Amino acid sequence: MTTETLIWLIPLPPALAFFLIVLFTNKNKALSHSVGVGAAVLSWLASMVVFFRALGVEHLGEHPFVSSVNWLPTGDTWFKIGVAIDPLGAAVLFFVSITIFMIFLYSVGYHNFGQPKGDHDRAGLPPHGATVTDEQGHKHTVPSVEPMYSRFFAFLGLFAFGMYTLVVSDNLLTMFVGWEIMGLCSYLLIGFWYGKPSARAAAIKAFMTTRIGDVFMLLGIAFLYSATGTLTFREIFTEEMLQHLVSIDPHFLGLTGAGLIGLLLFIGTVGKSAQWPLHVWLPDAMEGPTPVSAMIHAATMVSAGVYAVIRMFPLLSLDHNTMTVVAFIGTFTAIFAATIAVAQNDIKRVLAYSTISQLGFMIAALGIGAYVAAAFHLITHAFFKALLFLGSGSVIHGMEHGVLHTGNHSVDPQDMFNMGGLRKKMPITFWTFLIGGFALSGFPLLTAGFWSKDEILADAWANGHLVVFVTLALAAFMTAFYTMRQITLTFLGEPRTKEAEHAQETPWTMTVPLMVLSVFAIGYGWVGIPENFLNLQLAPSWFHEFVGGTLAEHPEVIPFNPIPLIVSLVVALGGLLLGWLYYRNVNSAKEDFFQIPLLKNKYYFDEAYQVVFIKPVIWLSEVFTYKWLDQGLIDGILHFFGPATGGIGGFIRQYIDLKVINEFIGDGLAAVTQETGRTLRPIQTGRIQQYMMLSLVILAVVGALLYFMLGAGL
Amino acid sequence: MDFLKDPLKLAADWLIGLMTGWGMPEGVAAGVAAFLGIFVLIAILMVIDIFLVWLERKVVARFQDRIGPNRLGPFGLIQPFADIIKLLIKEDITPANADKVVYNLAPMLSMMSVLILWAIIPLAPSMLGVDLNVAALYIIATGAIGTLSIIMAGWSSNNKFALLGAFRQVAVMVSFEIPMVASLLIPTVLAGSMGMNAIIEKQDIWFFILSPLGALIFLIAAIAELGRAPFDMGEAESELISGYNVEYSGMKFGMFYAGELLHAFTFGGFWGILFFGGYRFFGLEQVSPFLSIPILLFKAVIGYWIIMWVKYTMMRIRIDHMLAFNWKFLTPLSFALLIVTALVHALAKDAALWVYGLSMFLSNLVLGWIVVEFLRRYSRAEREKVEGPARPAMEAAGH
Amino acid sequence: MTTAQIIFLVVAAVTLVSAFMVVTTRNLIHAALWLVATLFGVAVTYALLNANFLAVVQVVVYIGAIAILFIFAVMLTRKEMRDQGPQLNSAWWISALLAVLTFGGLVGMLWGWKGMDTLASEMPVGFDSVSALGDALISPNAFVLPFEVASVLLLAALVGAVYVAFNPRSGDSRK
Amino acid sequence: MNFIYEHLLLVILFFPTLAALVMLFLPAGENKLLRWFAFGASLVPFILSVWLWTQFDPNAVGYQFEAQYPWYQALNSSLHLGMDGLSLTMVMLTTLLTPIALLASFSINDRVKGYMMLFLFLETGMLGVFMAVDLLIFFVFWEVGLVPMYFLINQWGSPKGEREVRSIFGKFTMSARNYASLKFMIYTMGGSLGLLLAVQMLGVLFGNYDLQYITANWSNYSKDLMGISVSTVKTVAFWAFVIAFAVKVPLWPFHTWLPDAHTEAPTAGSMILAGVLLKLGAYGFLRLVLPLYPAEAKYFAGALAFLATAAIVFGAFASFGQTDFKRLVAYSSVNHMGFVVLGIAAAASAVGTQDATIALNGAVLQMFNHGLSAAGMFFLVGVIYERTHTRNLDDFGGLFPLVPVYGGILIFTSMASLGLPGLNGFISEFLVVRGSLPLLPVYTAISMLGLLMTGAYILKGIKQVLHGPLNEHWAHGEHKLTEINTREILVMAPLMVLILVIGLWPAWILDVINKAMMMLF
């Protein structure tokens, strides 16, 4: 099979799995997850084949794998859609396929496959556990299987389809298709336990917030399309096309055409990658099952946002203003989210804010032109954040064991202050989580996070973006701090609750993905070690060479500078140390100095949005548009016509019809007619033959008259 | 050979030659010759009629396990002549208050309606009165005269039984004319012509095989048209003494009687012509009219025999059942059959002969099966309406 | 005088005499029978006009059905066998006058028409008027619609006649 | 067969009427027979129009399958039928939706015969508009479609509900369905008065009503008329046309009949109303307004776009503000049809350019797509209404576990309505936006707000019906909500398949539309 065909086929298995599960196997849990995992394996295999074939191609950037077909007729021309794998695509495909595969596998265990059905479980709510009686007659409460098990795999499949589509597509439109399908899936998956009002609200919030971005992005796509006549990346990123875009003046805030398009597309990313000010949905998205969080935050959706920006980098970089905006948003988000993360107690929420923060890193990196660094951080982050989320899921799962054991459902299994000492109960989870956490913090030399984050800082320093550099360094410090806080509160020390004491290690389907991902969380950093690290003149960074090849102008290798290195060493190690020192003594939320209300309540952004946007929109909809405009004004005008017509009609009837027409004309005529009829009545004898004679006579007379009067020439 | 091939023309030519030799104008001579031909034909028919009386009596006797006429002549062959003599010498009674003209006209019309049918019967390819292009309708038209004669007889007799018989008979005849027309149209459709010769020439396969159902309908309608049992409403001895001809005696009655027999024989002949290939019999008709006439007559006798068979084995049907049978069953069926036949004919006429024949035959069969099935269900429903739902046999046995 | 003319004159005379009898005979049954004779005459006229189909149909429809119906109707609408009272109404002479006038008017009007002396057209060789008539009746380009309408009319008349003549007191024989 | 082929349009057009007339003779009580008969009869035009589709040559210029029958010869108006890519798409939509709607109506038990007959008449009315190549015929069918719909709403609409009518003359109440049907009828008729007048004017002017002839001559007609300058006449006539069609589409601010009519109509009525009847208006724009008044349309494109944008934005807002599920869906039609008109307005402003063609492609495809998704949505609302006898969103809640299949279908269809990429709505909306943006950038940008709110109200619907804590009222006892049944799934199946197929591979239908648009404009 040619590589091109194979690329076409990559997204298909998950989509087919979706339809298979929805239409046929939804009653059978084992079959459903087999189909789902099988599809993930197929896609993974195909992705690996494509990836390794891509590795073997010299100058893949100039000669990517491409294939396209006609899709939409637009006048005389066709809009083509197609697939393409260039170095960036290949690199992204690599991590996407692995994480997706791992998440699929993980979900089997996470949703308690093989466990009995719950006693009171109902579709739409998380499983509550099942009571089983063992041989001795003792009753145990054990985790129960998810009631909508099959559905979960179907959604995951669709999600994977969206992501693969996004990665392999060679044009913005199909990319947008994948993008939006993921949006739908995130909606469905966040609202997976739709019975919970919070989940339902979170799902809508996620969808709507990202949709704000999407709408702008769509506008940007349309603009781009009408400006260039194509949406295919290869064709847009040619020299003359980019020049043409720059030359357009859209009369908007002094931006160039390229700048405006870039900005519009970037707003899409802001929504999707949860950048400030559209970040609010992502923490709430934690309402979904943990594999979903991993899926959304690590492997796919938020990465997709960054991926899109990386993709559009040649366009974005054309306009200085846009780049500034991007850099600002990224940097601000990085520090902003990091401060919030410090004050969160929910294990997943911390990770969520951490994700926002890390995405801010990437965006900031792009904003300062650090193309490769952003891509690199995207991938390493995907690995270790997926690891962390899956790890936290494992922790929660273990805690739920404990909750079921004690039967005390008031204990929140996600609150870190209810945990402690889990390293003994869940060793595999602990060690993998530790790896992930260290990677996130940028633990020097060993972890992937260090190399990628260091590269961003180095780029910022080298390009002279001092503000960005300082802010990001601060954010990195806080990252290390809250990561250590999390690890300390969760795993170290002694169990703070009974439930934590009874936590259990999770099954292999959950731990294997953790272990696999932890390998990448460490190892993947090594493919991007800069060649002049410590001026050692190592081999050229493979990642830099490979991914950098995507761009037409090969990004230059920045010279080594010890300052960013030292800074990143200091912030990472310092943060970790400080976190450990402080939190090993903190035993409850009250003792925590960082539970500042402003931070804990996320700077009151939700509340502000509620007041500034949502309430007015509801008022606008329910009262202004519907009640006042439609029912009041327009219908009011209409309702004027009905009664008015009725009134006119009434008048006419009363004074013209009844008086004049009826009484005078109508009745008068009738009286005359009646009198005439009465007089002429005797003519009617009722004898048919007399009638016939009469008619014949008349006929004869009339005929004769006609004959003679009209002339005999007839 | 000429004589064998076309004796009629030979004889006519000779006659005309003879008469023109006497000085007659040619037109008059042809007229006289034609008249002579008609006369000869009628004479032969009369003789045949006489033998039909004998045949009928013989056959009915056999059906009833008797011997029949056997005293006069060999096998009682002379018996009919004796009968005729008896009829001729009987007193000719005209009832009081009878409408004399009409009374006397009726038997003549009755006989006439039968005889003029022979104008269109082809005895041989070259031997027929007129090759009318509306011959099939002509059969019906002559039936109308028969009807007229019956009602005239019934009315002019000034007898309530006669009138009742005439009414009933006429009602039946008028009703059964419709399936008759429809079934006559089936050979017409198949042959593409109403002419008798054309219909016969088309019958490479007997139309009976192409349309057995049509032949059956024609037979039933013909029996009703003839007023023979089981449809002998006009006579119905047990109810009306003798129906419309109750007041007739002597040779006037004889004319009704002989007319009926000849009519039956004639319809047997038409049955043979329309559905069994007429004078055709494996090419024998090509040899000589002297072969084809016996072939036709043989077929007519067979038809006549079947009509007799029906008459002497079936019981009489009540008048309302009979009319209901016609209007609710036979007429719709005949129309349905006509439509089916026309459709199949239109669809399959260009196909191979065996395909055409088979599809025709099968379509008839299918239609017949549907009808029988429908009748079965209908009658079961009717029975259940009267008797209540049929009980299972076991339960019934228990009572 | 050719043979055809003689035949025509004879037929016409018989027909007209019969027709006269139809309208004047006291006995209605006789009138109906005279009508049969008239109709026969008309049928023969058709035959003279080479309209075979019309001739045969005339016999089938008029004599076989309509005349019979008349006879039935006459018989059903009388109390005695003999007809009582005058058969013509008091104004019969006006009617006679009108009829004569009509005849005179018609003939008078026809008299001046130049087409009166037309002779019969030549029949094309091999022309079968029956099949031509059949084609005309069912051809969409010709008369299929009137033909179908006529059939609907007949059906309606059938149903209507049954309904009108049905005696509700006698009821349905099946009940 | 040859006869049918030669008169294919006529057969498709009048077969439903014929079937309805035959139905007149079917026994009134035999509901099953009547339903199946009507359903079967409506399948025939569908099959024929599929055949039509296969026989249609998208590359041929002008009308195909043209057929002309004498009609009103004194006026030189003839029953002139024709078909191009535009009408073909709409005819397909109509003949597809009618059997589906009839299948959806199998649950009607009240006066089935009349109901089914009205539906079949309705089909003829709608098809006639799409097939007419004669202005007078167009108008006749335009009005013919109203009558059955009026009775369907008035007689078979939701039985409950009072409507308080407030006006400056005071207040009074009437039954909701009566109000809705009256409003629908009078509004549409009132709107089309101007159209009638304008059509008559054209007819008098040109001595015939042949669309092709008038199109060829009217747009560059330059003599004064009745002492008034031709440009004034044209402007007035243009607005007469526009208002008639705008009411039908409906454009803001002529849209208020729509939520009432849709809400009160029986389920299948709403399906057809939203699925096809609204398209008549848009079709009118494409078939008559743009070809007849290119200059005026170009001049007033901005105004049209303003109204379209208002429809999009206000429609979306109003939809979001509803508590009645069906009304929510009804307002969504205003929103979606706004995109159609936006595309048309954009195209009017620059006829002949590629952008215009794309915008028109989008508009026509949006018509087709909205026909599918709106019909589906209304049907789904009807399904749940039939079971619960309430449409109030607050009465539902958390029904997903009770009706998983229904829920899945509802989400699927909602997403099509929302314009999710991969489903049909996205393609058309994208094309409209793509086509309009360079031509009418401000309006297009504002309409994006509507697109955003589309998401909001769709999600609101799903949230209130399917998600959230289960309303125990529907979980047990006599109120227990039953799952969507096989018939109802069969109703949805073709819609869903088409939604998906067009979403993934739109070229098969868009190619026909595209070629038609290229030839028309």
Place this chain on the structure above:
Amino acid sequence: MIPLSWYLIFAAGLFSLGLFGVLARRNAVAILLGVELMLNAVNINLAAFWRYGNVTDMTGQVFAIIVFAVAAAEVAVGLALVISVYRSRNTVVADEIDMLKW
């Protein structure tokens, strides 16, 4: 040969006789007899015009056929009416059936 005029005059005579019957006979059945005569007269004309006009154009004969159908219908309905009237009013004299006045 026979000129067309013979047929026309013959038909006119028949028609006038029928007309007389219709106008003068008292019995309703007899009136209908007269009507039949008139119809036949018309038919003769139709057939004659066919024969004397264009023979291949079957319009005349078709008209005659349709007149047959009309006549049959007329007789069926007319006689049914007569019988119905007779049943209710016990008379078939046209002059006595004169309720339908004023």
